[in-house]
Amino acid sequence: VKENWYLLIPLLVLVYLLFSGRTPLFSGMVGVALTAIVILGSAIILKVQSFGLRCAFWIALGILCTGFFQLGIGVIFAVIAVLVVGCGLIKGGHETLTICLHALVEGARHAVPVGIACALVGIIIGVVSLTGVASTFAGYILAIGRDNLLLSLILTMITCLVLGMGIPTIPNYIITSSIAAPALLELGVPLIVSHMFVFYFGILADLTPPVALACFAAAPIAKETGFKISLWAVRIALAGFVIPFMAVYNPALMLQGDNLWMTAYMLIKTLLAVGLWGMASTGYLLRKMPLWERLLSVAAGALLVVALPLTDELGFALGIVVILQHVWRSRRAELALP
Known part of the structure; x- marks a missing residue:
């Protein structure tokens, strides 16, 4: 990960574009283009020892790529073409181009079953739409x-x-x-x-x-x-x-909105609710839970799920009480053993 962290850049950009409201088709196209640019660019610049030149190269490449939003897809094709030529002129670049070619072949091979699935599903969707079921x-x-x-x-x-x-x-x-x-x-x-x-x-x-x-x-x-x-x-x-x-x-809970504190709060609340419902469904935490503990766990989890005034406070309080008393009972039972 330390050596190849830059390969995560296309994935991060893809996730950002999806959550910023861009269409999946647009986001996927940008992600694929960035993947090609990062792989080809890294094959060229990683052979340079100067850290300053590396930074300047990636900054310049990033500025060129942002031209896509103003000038269209032609900018991306031009950048990729220049990088391909650059890889062809340096030592070891041909291996990178071969890897990229194999990646294209693998991508096309894996896209075939997806295309078949989409075609079959298209028939189902067409029938559902024409009959008015949807x-x-x-x-x-x-x-x-x-x-x-x-x-x-x-x-x-x-x-x-x-x-x-x-x-x-x-x-x-x-x-x-x-x-x-x-x-x-x-x-x-x-x-x-x-x-x-x-x-x-x-x-x-x-x-x-x-x-x-x-x-x-x-x-x-x-x-x-x-x-x-x-x-x-x-x-x-x-x-x-x-x-x-x-x-x-x-x-x-799904990072919708700008309030990070609310996201953190929802994460904690969800973890507690899932834990309580898991305890109730399996009937076990540190030891087997009696029926009344399982019922209280269900009630506490339900209070955390229901979005009404005071339900969160009641759910947190009841859930913590159930867990603490279960831990206390388990410890006391262990101490009572000979």
């Missing part, structure tokens, strides 16, 4: 959401769990985001949050019965039935089902 579903969600956002979210969750059954990741996202996400957008849920909400539950379909592909794949290893494993998987992952709801009610 608009009808969105209408129902909007009608319910005007009176009860929570109920709309629950219906959307169930729909995504059904739509995601037995479908690979990329088609899963395309289907759920095209059918379920628009309704959440109309209800005022931010773009990133609404898409993550539907995608999250679309992926969770892999462990929810009756399909639960991941569980049936694990069945031969565990020497159990896939259905039984799926029930245990849902029980263990129960705490994870509440995270998207918390993100909808407070988008700061």
Whole structure:
């Protein structure tokens, strides 16, 4: 990481562009272009010993790349062409160009199944759109959401769990985001949050019965039935089902907004809520939990999820009390042992 940290630059820029509101297509194009520029540029300048020349090179390259926003994609192509010529003229540059060529081949090879998946999903989306299923579903969600956002979210969750059954990741996202996400957008849920909400539950379909592909794949290893494993998987992952709801009610959990303190607060709150729900679903922390402790854990976790006045304070207080008394009871039981 210390030697190749600069290779993270395209990824960081990609994430920044996505969260700043740029389209995925635009962000992906910039990320790919920056990847090529960073690899070719590093092959040239890393052979220079002077730190000052290295800094000047990267600053100049960065200034040239920013011209893309004013002059268009031609600037990027020109920069890449110059770097390719430069790599061809230096020692070891041909190896870098060969690696880039192999990367292009691998990228094209991996893009084929994605393209096939998109084509197949396009048929499904076309049928859904032409028959009016998508608009009808969105209408129902909007009608319910005007009176009860929570109920709309629950219906959307169930729909995504059904739509995601037995479908690979990329088609899963395309289907759920095209059918379920628009309704959440109309209800005022931010773009990133609404898409993550539907995608999250679309992926969770892999462990929810009756399909639960991941569980049936694990069945031969565990020497159990896939259905039984799926029930245990849902029980263990129960705490994870509440995270998207918390993100909808407070988008700061997904870095939406400028208040970093609120983001940190939401992170702490979510960790505690997930921990409490995990304790309740598994029935264990330091030792086996009695029923009343599990019920109190559920109540504390629910208070942290519900976005109402004083619920956070009550949830934090009840959750801390439950954890502290459980630790105290466990320590006392250990001391009582001979």
